[in-house]
Amino acid sequence: MSSSTLASDADTGMAMTEVDWLRVHYDACAGGYSEQLAFCELERGSRIIDVGCGPGFFLPLLAQQLGPGGEIVACDLSQSHLDHARKRHGDEIDGCTIRYQFANAVELPFPDGSFDAYWTANVSQYLDDAQFRRMLAEARRVTRRGGRVAFKDWDAALFRVEPSETGTAQRLMDACNRAFLAGSSAPVTMNIHRATTYSHIRRWMTAAGFRDARQHSTLIEFSAPLSEGHRIWCERLLKMFAQVAHEVQSPDQEFWSQFSTKAPAETILADPDFYCAEGSMVGVAFVP
Numbered sequence: 001m002s003s004s005t006l007a008s009d010a011d012t013g014m015a016m017t018e019v020d021w022l023r024v025h026y027d028a029c030a031g032g033y034s035e036q037l038a039f040c041e042l043e044r045g046s047r048i049i050d051v052g053c054g055p056g057f058f059l060p061l062l063a064q065q066l067g068p069g070g071e072i073v074a075c076d077l078s079q080s081h082l083d084h085a086r087k088r089h090g091d092e093i094d095g096c097t098i099r100y101q102f103a104n105a106v107e108l109p110f111p112d113g114s115f116d117a118y119w120t121a122n123v124s125q126y127l128d129d130a131q132f133r134r135m136l137a138e139a140r141r142v143t144r145r146g147g148r149v150a151f152k153d154w155d156a157a158l159f160r161v162e163p164s165e166t167g168t169a170q171r172l173m174d175a176c177n178r179a180f181l182a183g184s185s186a187p188v189t190m191n192i193h194r195a196t197t198y199s200h201i202r203r204w205m206t207a208a209g210f211r212d213a214r215q216h217s218t219l220i221e222f223s224a225p226l227s228e229g230h231r232i233w234c235e236r237l238l239k240m241f242a243q244v245a246h247e248v249q250s251p252d253q254e255f256w257s258q259f260s261t262k263a264p265a266e267t268i269l270a271d272p273d274f275y276c277a278e279g280s281m282v283g284v285a286f287v288p
Protein backbone atom coordinates (compact mmCIF):
# COMPACT_ATOMS: atom_id res chain seq x y z
CA MET A 1 0.00 0.00 0.00
CA SER A 2 1.48 3.36 -0.89
CA SER A 3 2.43 5.54 2.07
CA SER A 4 0.78 8.59 0.48
CA THR A 5 -2.59 6.78 0.49
CA LEU A 6 -1.97 5.73 4.08
CA ALA A 7 -1.10 9.29 5.13
CA SER A 8 1.55 8.26 7.66
CA ASP A 9 3.27 10.58 10.10
CA ALA A 10 7.00 10.76 9.37
CA ASP A 11 8.04 10.12 12.99
CA THR A 12 5.92 7.09 13.79
CA GLY A 13 4.96 5.71 10.36
CA MET A 14 1.44 5.13 11.71
CA ALA A 15 -1.28 5.24 9.04
CA MET A 16 -3.81 8.09 9.05
CA THR A 17 -1.68 10.34 11.25
CA GLU A 18 -0.13 12.71 8.68
CA VAL A 19 -0.85 16.34 9.62
CA ASP A 20 -2.78 17.30 6.48
CA TRP A 21 -4.88 14.11 6.65
CA LEU A 22 -5.78 14.90 10.27
CA ARG A 23 -6.53 18.54 9.46
CA VAL A 24 -8.90 17.68 6.59
CA HIS A 25 -10.58 15.03 8.75
CA TYR A 26 -10.91 17.30 11.77
CA ASP A 27 -12.39 20.15 9.71
CA ALA A 28 -14.90 17.80 8.06
CA CYS A 29 -16.00 16.45 11.47
CA ALA A 30 -15.74 19.61 13.62
CA GLY A 31 -19.50 19.98 14.21
CA GLY A 32 -19.87 16.39 15.39
CA TYR A 33 -16.79 16.68 17.55
CA SER A 34 -18.25 19.68 19.41
CA GLU A 35 -21.27 17.56 20.25
CA GLN A 36 -19.06 14.73 21.50
CA LEU A 37 -17.05 17.05 23.75
CA ALA A 38 -20.21 18.66 25.12
CA PHE A 39 -21.31 15.16 26.22
CA CYS A 40 -18.09 14.84 28.27
CA GLU A 41 -18.90 17.91 30.43
CA LEU A 42 -15.29 18.69 31.31
CA GLU A 43 -15.20 21.04 34.29
CA ARG A 44 -14.12 24.65 33.95
CA GLY A 45 -10.75 25.45 35.48
CA SER A 46 -9.70 21.80 35.65
CA ARG A 47 -6.35 20.21 34.74
CA ILE A 48 -6.66 17.58 32.03
CA ILE A 49 -4.49 15.37 29.86
CA ASP A 50 -5.07 15.00 26.08
CA VAL A 51 -3.51 11.65 25.18
CA GLY A 52 -2.45 11.28 21.53
CA CYS A 53 -3.12 14.96 20.85
CA GLY A 54 -1.53 14.76 17.38
CA PRO A 55 -0.99 18.21 15.87
CA GLY A 56 -3.40 19.62 18.46
CA PHE A 57 -6.61 20.10 16.50
CA PHE A 58 -8.79 19.39 19.55
CA LEU A 59 -6.92 21.84 21.80
CA PRO A 60 -9.06 24.95 21.06
CA LEU A 61 -12.30 23.05 21.79
CA LEU A 62 -10.83 21.58 24.97
CA ALA A 63 -9.53 25.00 26.05
CA GLN A 64 -12.96 26.50 25.41
CA GLN A 65 -14.50 23.89 27.74
CA LEU A 66 -11.95 24.48 30.52
CA GLY A 67 -11.84 28.26 30.22
CA PRO A 68 -9.29 30.62 31.81
CA GLY A 69 -7.37 28.95 34.63
CA GLY A 70 -7.71 25.53 33.04
CA GLU A 71 -4.68 23.48 32.02
CA ILE A 72 -4.14 20.88 29.30
CA VAL A 73 -1.14 18.57 29.12
CA ALA A 74 -1.01 17.50 25.48
CA CYS A 75 0.82 14.19 24.95
CA ASP A 76 1.87 12.19 21.93
CA LEU A 77 4.35 9.57 20.73
CA SER A 78 5.22 11.77 17.75
CA GLN A 79 7.63 14.58 18.51
CA SER A 80 6.85 16.23 15.17
CA HIS A 81 3.16 16.36 16.11
CA LEU A 82 4.00 17.91 19.47
CA ASP A 83 6.23 20.49 17.73
CA HIS A 84 3.42 21.25 15.28
CA ALA A 85 0.89 21.65 18.11
CA ARG A 86 3.23 23.93 20.09
CA LYS A 87 3.92 26.08 17.01
CA ARG A 88 0.22 26.34 16.30
CA HIS A 89 -1.08 27.04 19.80
CA GLY A 90 1.85 28.10 21.99
CA ASP A 91 1.54 27.87 25.77
CA GLU A 92 -1.95 29.27 26.16
CA ILE A 93 -5.34 29.40 24.43
CA ASP A 94 -7.68 32.10 25.79
CA GLY A 95 -6.26 31.87 29.32
CA CYS A 96 -6.09 28.07 29.40
CA THR A 97 -2.49 26.85 29.84
CA ILE A 98 -1.17 24.27 27.35
CA ARG A 99 1.85 22.06 28.07
CA TYR A 100 3.36 19.48 25.74
CA GLN A 101 4.87 16.13 26.70
CA PHE A 102 6.28 13.21 24.73
CA ALA A 103 4.47 10.19 26.20
CA ASN A 104 3.18 6.71 25.45
CA ALA A 105 -0.49 6.12 26.30
CA VAL A 106 0.30 2.70 27.75
CA GLU A 107 3.03 3.99 30.08
CA LEU A 108 2.35 7.60 31.01
CA PRO A 109 5.18 9.51 32.73
CA PHE A 110 2.94 11.08 35.40
CA PRO A 111 2.36 10.21 39.07
CA ASP A 112 -0.94 8.68 40.21
CA GLY A 113 -3.90 11.08 40.35
CA SER A 114 -2.13 13.88 38.41
CA PHE A 115 -5.22 15.05 36.50
CA ASP A 116 -8.81 16.07 37.13
CA ALA A 117 -9.81 14.53 33.82
CA TYR A 118 -8.46 12.44 30.94
CA TRP A 119 -9.36 12.93 27.26
CA THR A 120 -8.27 10.94 24.23
CA ALA A 121 -9.51 11.06 20.64
CA ASN A 122 -8.82 8.66 17.78
CA VAL A 123 -5.88 6.95 19.50
CA SER A 124 -7.14 3.63 20.85
CA GLN A 125 -7.46 2.38 17.25
CA TYR A 126 -3.63 2.16 17.15
CA LEU A 127 -3.59 -0.32 20.05
CA ASP A 128 -4.36 -4.03 20.08
CA ASP A 129 -6.69 -5.34 22.79
CA ALA A 130 -3.94 -5.95 25.38
CA GLN A 131 -2.45 -2.49 24.79
CA PHE A 132 -5.90 -0.90 24.94
CA ARG A 133 -6.47 -2.48 28.38
CA ARG A 134 -3.13 -0.97 29.50
CA MET A 135 -4.19 2.40 28.09
CA LEU A 136 -7.43 2.22 30.11
CA ALA A 137 -5.49 1.19 33.24
CA GLU A 138 -3.10 4.13 32.78
CA ALA A 139 -6.06 6.49 32.34
CA ARG A 140 -7.44 5.26 35.65
CA ARG A 141 -4.07 5.59 37.39
CA VAL A 142 -3.22 9.16 36.31
CA THR A 143 -6.72 10.57 36.93
CA ARG A 144 -7.63 11.56 40.51
CA ARG A 145 -10.36 9.75 42.45
CA GLY A 146 -13.73 11.01 41.29
CA GLY A 147 -12.13 12.40 38.13
CA ARG A 148 -13.66 11.99 34.68
CA VAL A 149 -12.24 9.93 31.83
CA ALA A 150 -13.39 10.28 28.19
CA PHE A 151 -12.41 7.92 25.37
CA LYS A 152 -13.43 8.94 21.84
CA ASP A 153 -12.86 7.00 18.66
CA TRP A 154 -14.73 6.02 15.52
CA ASP A 155 -17.39 3.36 15.47
CA ALA A 156 -17.13 1.14 12.40
CA ALA A 157 -20.73 -0.07 12.81
CA LEU A 158 -21.94 3.35 11.64
CA PHE A 159 -19.83 3.59 8.47
CA ARG A 160 -22.00 3.96 5.35
CA VAL A 161 -21.40 4.82 1.72
CA GLU A 162 -24.12 5.25 -0.90
CA PRO A 163 -25.13 4.47 -3.57
CA SER A 164 -23.98 0.88 -3.06
CA GLU A 165 -25.41 -2.62 -2.62
CA THR A 166 -26.89 -3.10 0.85
CA GLY A 167 -24.16 -3.99 3.36
CA THR A 168 -21.16 -2.98 1.21
CA ALA A 169 -19.53 -0.73 3.83
CA GLN A 170 -20.07 -3.23 6.65
CA ARG A 171 -18.69 -6.12 4.54
CA LEU A 172 -15.43 -4.15 4.23
CA MET A 173 -15.30 -3.46 7.96
CA ASP A 174 -15.97 -7.16 8.67
CA ALA A 175 -13.33 -8.32 6.18
CA CYS A 176 -10.71 -6.05 7.79
CA ASN A 177 -11.65 -7.17 11.27
CA ARG A 178 -11.48 -10.83 10.28
CA ALA A 179 -8.11 -10.28 8.58
CA PHE A 180 -6.72 -8.66 11.72
CA LEU A 181 -8.04 -11.44 13.98
CA ALA A 182 -6.52 -14.01 11.61
CA GLY A 183 -3.10 -12.43 12.17
CA SER A 184 -2.86 -10.04 9.21
CA SER A 185 -0.53 -7.12 9.80
CA ALA A 186 -1.98 -5.20 6.85
CA PRO A 187 -2.06 -1.48 7.69
CA VAL A 188 -5.32 -0.05 8.96
CA THR A 189 -6.78 -3.48 9.84
CA MET A 190 -5.96 -2.95 13.53
CA ASN A 191 -7.56 0.51 13.43
CA ILE A 192 -10.69 -1.06 11.95
CA HIS A 193 -10.61 -3.92 14.47
CA ARG A 194 -10.70 -1.37 17.31
CA ALA A 195 -13.44 0.58 15.54
CA THR A 196 -15.54 -2.59 15.26
CA THR A 197 -15.35 -3.00 19.06
CA TYR A 198 -15.89 0.67 19.88
CA SER A 199 -19.64 0.33 20.28
CA HIS A 200 -18.66 -1.64 23.43
CA ILE A 201 -16.69 1.26 24.96
CA ARG A 202 -18.96 1.43 27.99
CA ARG A 203 -18.20 -2.22 28.76
CA TRP A 204 -14.47 -1.72 28.14
CA MET A 205 -14.51 1.09 30.72
CA THR A 206 -16.53 -0.82 33.29
CA ALA A 207 -14.19 -3.82 32.92
CA ALA A 208 -11.26 -1.47 33.56
CA GLY A 209 -12.76 -0.53 36.94
CA PHE A 210 -14.39 2.81 36.14
CA ARG A 211 -17.83 3.64 37.56
CA ASP A 212 -20.95 5.15 35.96
CA ALA A 213 -19.77 4.56 32.40
CA ARG A 214 -22.02 5.82 29.60
CA GLN A 215 -21.55 6.32 25.90
CA HIS A 216 -22.82 8.52 23.11
CA SER A 217 -22.42 8.24 19.36
CA THR A 218 -22.60 11.03 16.82
CA LEU A 219 -23.24 10.38 13.16
CA ILE A 220 -21.15 12.64 10.94
CA GLU A 221 -22.66 12.81 7.46
CA PHE A 222 -21.33 13.90 4.09
CA SER A 223 -24.10 14.31 1.53
CA ALA A 224 -24.25 15.49 -2.08
CA PRO A 225 -23.88 18.27 -3.00
CA LEU A 226 -20.59 18.05 -1.08
CA SER A 227 -18.89 21.12 0.31
CA GLU A 228 -15.26 21.46 -0.78
CA GLY A 229 -14.01 20.25 2.62
CA HIS A 230 -16.29 17.22 2.63
CA ARG A 231 -15.39 16.37 -0.98
CA ILE A 232 -11.66 16.37 -0.21
CA TRP A 233 -12.18 14.23 2.89
CA CYS A 234 -14.45 11.68 1.17
CA GLU A 235 -12.06 11.35 -1.78
CA ARG A 236 -9.14 10.62 0.52
CA LEU A 237 -11.05 8.26 2.78
CA LEU A 238 -12.55 6.19 -0.03
CA LYS A 239 -9.25 6.02 -1.89
CA MET A 240 -7.64 4.62 1.23
CA PHE A 241 -10.47 2.14 1.71
CA ALA A 242 -10.02 1.02 -1.91
CA GLN A 243 -6.43 0.08 -1.05
CA VAL A 244 -7.47 -1.63 2.18
CA ALA A 245 -10.25 -3.57 0.41
CA HIS A 246 -7.71 -4.83 -2.13
CA GLU A 247 -5.25 -5.79 0.61
CA VAL A 248 -7.75 -7.89 2.59
CA GLN A 249 -9.53 -9.20 -0.52
CA SER A 250 -12.81 -7.80 0.72
CA PRO A 251 -16.04 -8.62 -1.16
CA ASP A 252 -17.30 -5.88 -3.49
CA GLN A 253 -13.86 -5.37 -5.11
CA GLU A 254 -15.39 -3.74 -8.15
CA PHE A 255 -17.16 -1.17 -6.00
CA TRP A 256 -14.08 -0.25 -3.97
CA SER A 257 -11.61 -0.25 -6.85
CA GLN A 258 -13.43 2.66 -8.55
CA PHE A 259 -11.85 5.00 -5.98
CA SER A 260 -8.29 3.99 -6.85
CA THR A 261 -8.63 3.41 -10.60
CA LYS A 262 -10.95 6.21 -11.74
CA ALA A 263 -10.95 9.99 -11.52
CA PRO A 264 -13.24 11.16 -8.67
CA ALA A 265 -15.67 12.67 -11.21
CA GLU A 266 -16.20 9.18 -12.69
CA THR A 267 -17.04 7.55 -9.35
CA ILE A 268 -20.08 7.70 -7.08
CA LEU A 269 -18.48 10.78 -5.50
CA ALA A 270 -20.09 12.67 -8.39
CA ASP A 271 -23.46 10.95 -8.01
CA PRO A 272 -26.28 13.31 -6.92
CA ASP A 273 -27.28 10.59 -4.41
CA PHE A 274 -23.79 10.31 -2.93
CA TYR A 275 -23.86 9.87 0.84
CA CYS A 276 -21.16 8.82 3.28
CA ALA A 277 -21.34 8.68 7.07
CA GLU A 278 -18.92 7.91 9.84
CA GLY A 279 -19.78 7.36 13.46
CA SER A 280 -17.91 8.86 16.34
CA MET A 281 -18.34 7.27 19.76
CA VAL A 282 -17.35 8.69 23.13
CA GLY A 283 -17.35 6.81 26.41
CA VAL A 284 -17.32 8.76 29.67
CA ALA A 285 -16.77 7.27 33.14
CA PHE A 286 -15.40 8.16 36.57
CA VAL A 287 -12.49 6.92 38.68
CA PRO A 288 -13.95 5.29 41.82
Ligand SMILES: C[S@@+](CC[C@H](N)C(=O)[O-])C[C@H]1O[C@@H](n2cnc3c(N)ncnc32)[C@H](O)[C@@H]1O
Binds near residue numbers: 026053054106
Ligand atom coordinates in the same frame (compact mmCIF):
# COMPACT_ATOMS: atom_id res chain seq x y z
C1 LIG B 1 -5.43 9.69 14.38
S1 LIG B 1 -4.30 10.65 15.30
C2 LIG B 1 -5.40 11.57 16.35
C3 LIG B 1 -4.84 12.90 16.77
C4 LIG B 1 -5.84 13.79 17.53
N1 LIG B 1 -6.21 13.22 18.79
C5 LIG B 1 -7.06 14.02 16.67
O1 LIG B 1 -8.07 13.35 16.87
O2 LIG B 1 -6.99 14.89 15.77
C6 LIG B 1 -3.62 9.49 16.43
C7 LIG B 1 -2.53 10.07 17.29
O3 LIG B 1 -2.23 9.14 18.33
C8 LIG B 1 -0.84 9.09 18.50
N2 LIG B 1 -0.55 7.80 19.14
C9 LIG B 1 -0.69 6.56 18.63
N3 LIG B 1 -0.34 5.63 19.54
C10 LIG B 1 0.01 6.31 20.66
C11 LIG B 1 0.46 5.92 21.94
N4 LIG B 1 0.63 4.61 22.27
N5 LIG B 1 0.73 6.87 22.85
C12 LIG B 1 0.56 8.20 22.54
N6 LIG B 1 0.15 8.63 21.33
C13 LIG B 1 -0.12 7.69 20.41
C14 LIG B 1 -0.28 9.26 17.10
O4 LIG B 1 1.06 9.67 17.11
C15 LIG B 1 -1.23 10.31 16.55
O5 LIG B 1 -0.78 11.61 16.83
